Amino acid sequence: MLGANVWRQMLGVDKATVIESVGIDEEANAVVACVRPRKVTKRRCGRCGVRAPGYDQGEGRRRWRCLDLGVVMCFLEADSPRVSCPTHGPTVAQAPWARHGAGHTRDFDDAVAWLVTHTAKSTVCELMRVAWRTVGSVVARVVADGRAARDPFDGLSRIGIDEISYKRGHRYLTVVVDHDSGRLVWAAVGRDKKTLNGFFDLLGSERCAKITLVSADGAEWIGDVVAERAKNATLCIDSFHVVQWATDALDEVRREVWNTARRSGMTGHAAELKGCRYALWKNPEDLTARQEAKLAFIAKVNTRLYRAYLMKEQLRIAIRTKGVLSLTMLEAWLAWAQRSRIPAFVELGRKIRRHLPGIEAAMINNLSNALIESTNTKLRVLHRMAFGFKEPEHLIALALLDRGGYCPALPGRG
Numbered sequence: 001m002l003g004a005n006v007w008r009q010m011l012g013v014d015k016a017t018v019i020e021s022v023g024i025d026e027e028a029n030a031v032v033a034c035v036r037p038r039k040v041t042k043r044r045c046g047r048c049g050v051r052a053p054g055y056d057q058g059e060g061r062r063r064w065r066c067l068d069l070g071v072v073m074c075f076l077e078a079d080s081p082r083v084s085c086p087t088h089g090p091t092v093a094q095a096p097w098a099r100h101g102a103g104h105t106r107d108f109d110d111a112v113a114w115l116v117t118h119t120a121k122s123t124v125c126e127l128m129r130v131a132w133r134t135v136g137s138v139v140a141r142v143v144a145d146g147r148a149a150r151d152p153f154d155g156l157s158r159i160g161i162d163e164i165s166y167k168r169g170h171r172y173l174t175v176v177v178d179h180d181s182g183r184l185v186w187a188a189v190g191r192d193k194k195t196l197n198g199f200f201d202l203l204g205s206e207r208c209a210k211i212t213l214v215s216a217d218g219a220e221w222i223g224d225v226v227a228e229r230a231k232n233a234t235l236c237i238d239s240f241h242v243v244q245w246a247t248d249a250l251d252e253v254r255r256e257v258w259n260t261a262r263r264s265g266m267t268g269h270a271a272e273l274k275g276c277r278y279a280l281w282k283n284p285e286d287l288t289a290r291q292e293a294k295l296a297f298i299a300k301v302n303t304r305l306y307r308a309y310l311m312k313e314q315l316r317i318a319i320r321t322k323g324v325l326s327l328t329m330l331e332a333w334l335a336w337a338q339r340s341r342i343p344a345f346v347e348l349g350r351k352i353r354r355h356l357p358g359i360e361a362a363m364i365n366n367l368s369n370a371l372i373e374s375t376n377t378k379l380r381v382l383h384r385m386a387f388g389f390k391e392p393e394h395l396i397a398l399a400l401l402d403r404g405g406y407c408p409a410l411p412g413r414g
């Protein structure tokens, strides 16, 4: 047999682990290393790490999956006794090679978590020989570990609060991002005052007082909770959401124009209008030649819809212009909206006027919308990826892993 030091390197365990023997399990076609913690007499609670007296033998002997040795699967095998923790009662004792409750070693967990943020779902499953559901639990463990190791709310001062739909828009997550670090710091299922209060409860009154700026989409439930819990914060409405309102108003005009064309028997015109949704949506600099042609077509045949499009674009430019000019442009835009005689835009103008202090606060504080926008886009991608996870908590863990800075280094390269 190879020396214990060589095996320790290959199995990725440190000196807290004693390797008793290594053999082949013919049936499982795997290498199995029998191990034990070095200080068996000093057992610790698997949950809190506090030293605790033994309780019983628990499940007895069990195995933890390690990283493959070349092409062969590999397991660690050891006793898995329970200790009597003063806080947690009878709990499985800490194993130095694995996270609590895991069926895989730390290195295996870390490799899976790293892969999830760097490659496709099917690649992870095939390469690591694990089910996608297992990946959900691995990610949840890795993120929980990372959040326990360092305070995820440390130094928070300028935050963004947003809601993101999942399950085809039937369920929502409330998410919090840190404008300074660019990270996602918290997410939870739900979009109501109770959910958001949960975040401020975790933050505690001292850290709540240090929040100086909160950006959001103008939703009342967010504004109310922020006013009550973060008393030193200025509430801003970031430009991403204002542009989103304008896009919604434009879509309303498009649907209305389309319905009119359809009802008056202009089926050809209705079909053409239906096909131009993306051309109206996209920023003009991102349009394809075909979409540009569609836009030119609208300009010619439907002045009302084209006017609505121009108003959306003008608002987008006004709100993203830096400095005082932006406020001047916004005032001009509001006057235009008011006399536009397009109900969706008259209403949008009123909404913007109602939220003007918040919109101006975002401009004055030079708040970039890029973070909220990229978080929004990225979470949508992750949501598709998380399809197949059992728990919404696993979707949240995946989001935090990727956007919260919890992706571990690949084992052996940290």
Ligand SMILES: [Zn+2]
Binding pocket: 045, 046, 047, 048, 049, 050, 085, 086, 087, 088, 089, 091
């Ligand atoms: Zn404990």
